[in-house]
Amino acid sequence: MANNPCIIIADDHPLFRSALCGTLQRELNEPQLIEAADFNSLQTAVEAHKTANLILLDLHMPGAEGFSALVFLTAHYAHIPVMVVSAMEEPDIIRRAMDHGACGFLPKSASIEDMTAALTAALAGNLWLPAGIDDTPAANxxxxxxxxxxxxxxxxxxxxxxxxxxxxxxxxxxxxxxxxxxxxxxxxxxxxxxxxxxxxxxxxxxxxxxxxxxxxxxxxxxxxxxxxx
CATH class of the missing domain: 1.10.10.10 (Winged helix-like DNA-binding domain superfamily/Winged helix DNA-binding domain)
Known part of the structure; x- marks a missing residue:
């Protein structure tokens, strides 16, 4: 895995962002971590870091409805992979996220091993899904x-x-x-x-x-x- 990957963490819960930052710092090689608490700060962060290697996006992003932040990111910054990180783990929601361009879906309940595997895959340009989830289209x-x-x-x-x-x-x-x-x-x-x-x-x-x-x-x-x- 490359050194110093730039990762934008978009989540409105400061405690979760802090915990995720700690995990990323332990598991990755000196990552540059950028935090965003709402959609406006996410837009600002992506504009300021257009060469970011990965965006970790919570679906409950204040200022954006449901999957709309994901749609925005994949439309305007298609070169930056977006992995959804969410407490909602229903297969239908996971597949809808993939339909809208996510490079993967990481449940917030995931183990450190799964999180490392997901990040490694995403940073290498590969898709990652939880075990047992297929890529059957779900969005109508x-x-x-x-x-x-x-x-x-x-x-x-x-x-x-x-x-x-x-x-x-x-x-x-x-x-x-x-x-x-x-x-x-x-x-x-x-x-x-x-x-x-x-x-x-x-x-x-x-x-x-x-x-x-x-x-x-x-x-x-x-x-x-x-x-x-």
């Missing part, structure tokens, strides 16, 4: 279609779309990104066009296809009785 057509559409968004459009998904209004998004409201409106026009929708509500419903549990997310959203605008 609607999910794959919205992933393809999201992949066409620019990084800034993706960030705006993620904020829309969190319920922020244009003026709030403009404030957060330090741009004008007119700029956000222009981004929204492009987001709607690329997603094939005509309203914020339709955009949120479309992006819900990438949730960990799409049906529950859609039902919860629709229960609010929000009209399509």
């Amino acid at each position: 057509e609607a999910e794959l279609n919205i992933a393809e559409s999201l992949a066409r968004l620019t990084p800034q459009q993706f960030r705006v779309a993620a904020m829309v998904n969190q319920g922020l209004l244009n003026k709030q998004i403009a404030y957060e990104l330090n741009v004008t409201e007119a700029t956000i409106k222009a981004h929204m026009t492009e987001i709607f066009r690329k997603l094939g929708v005509h309203s914020r509500t339709q955009a949120v419903l479309a992006m819900a296809q990438l949730a960990i549990n799409p049906n529950s997310t859609l039902e919860a959203f629709r229960s609010q009785a929000l009209p399509l605008q």
